[in-house]
Amino acid sequence: MKQFLFFLFLQILTSLYAQQNLSDWKQLALPDTVGSWILPAEGKPAMPVWGHANGIVIGLAPLPGPRGLIRIYASYLEYEFPEVMNFIAFEPIPKGSNHRGFSELEVSSLDPEERGKRFWSSNDSTASLPSDPVYPARGVVEKINGEETLTLYVFSEPFDNGAKVYVRLRFFESRPYEFEITTNTYNGSVNLDYFITTATMGNKARLRTLFFKDGEKSSLNLWSGYKDIHFTPHECFSQQEMIRSWKGGAYFIAAPNEKDYSKAEFAAGTNEHWKFTGKTATQYWIQENPQEKLTGLVNGRFTYWASENPIPGGVSFENFELKSPFKNGEQFVFGITPLPPQQFIQQIKTRPLGDVMVNEFNLNHNCKNE
DSSP, rough: OOOHHHHHHHHHHHHHHSSOOOOTTGGBBOOOOETEEEEEESSSOOOEEETTTTSEEEEEETSSSSSEEEEEGGGGGOOOSSSSSEEEEEEEEEETTOOOOOOOTSOSSSTTTTHHHHHEEETTTOOOOOTTTTTTTOOOEETTEEEEEEEEEEEEEOOOSOOOEEEEEEETTTOTEEEEEEEEOTTTTTOEEEEEEEEEEEEHEEEEEEEEEEEEEHHHTTTTTTOOOSOOOOEEEEGGSSSEEOOOOOOOOOOOOOOEEEEEGOOOOOGGOOOOOSSEEEEEESSOOTTTTOOEEEEEBBTTTTOOOOOSSOEEEEEEEOOEEEEEOOOEEEEEESOOOOHHHHHHHHHOOOOOHHHHHHHHHHHEEE
């Protein structure tokens, strides 16, 4: 049943991204559900999808959508029509430069006349030679520190600026609404100042509110009166402003200001794939051990991408990202929780009772032995 529903949701995406050359993706083998996980079928051309059977799932081209992006699916939000919830792009910045590479926008050097870098998957960090995306890696299911995990690697073809990058993606069984992203370069890359993994489609959920230690910031106030068809300038926030979990992790959190998406009124001609009707959710980035120079960045749009159709309710956030000085193995977490932002914030600030009890036991035990 889960596989059927997941495949149905992929079929619906065809109409949402009709402008994309979909090749024969519908002929690819359906994913398997194995325990807690969704995994690509083995030994045959297969849909490149991985993640939680009852949580967040990611995918790659040739599934519908632009090339050079990781697709993020969140079917637990009860969409009226299942859709991609967001995308993640790779945007590396070489040392000494201010110019980003753009995985979604650069023309491929591997696939002539195709816009968007080719991504491919692997079970390990050694697969720097391009491979066929329709033969995806299965992913590695294993226990780490007693918890079952799913791990895969996603590589990009070289960028025009000389960056050669890949990420390790890891899902944890106890965390169904998020996944870990570890950023790296592979042999022959130029040195990097930054490797930004940016969530590119905040306008889909119409994210408008950011949450910080000292309160909230709205896109409607940050860019009051903005009505241009282009991106706004970036707004930047320091890690000192971010909400901290009880463990000390820095959280960059965004949510919509709407309670009921069904009440939105769209301009005539708005593409159907923008008409999101699922449940509201809170999107977030985490760096568990934040660098001093960590920042959170957002930009916004008044109109939907590549159109003059205004976004219902006014300007909203589009790109939503963390920016931290690059080093191989730098870790981030991206998530989409169904919890309202205030409840989510309370949850991350509150130390679990079980953890408190374990630490109190250890403290008392140590005191008795002294």
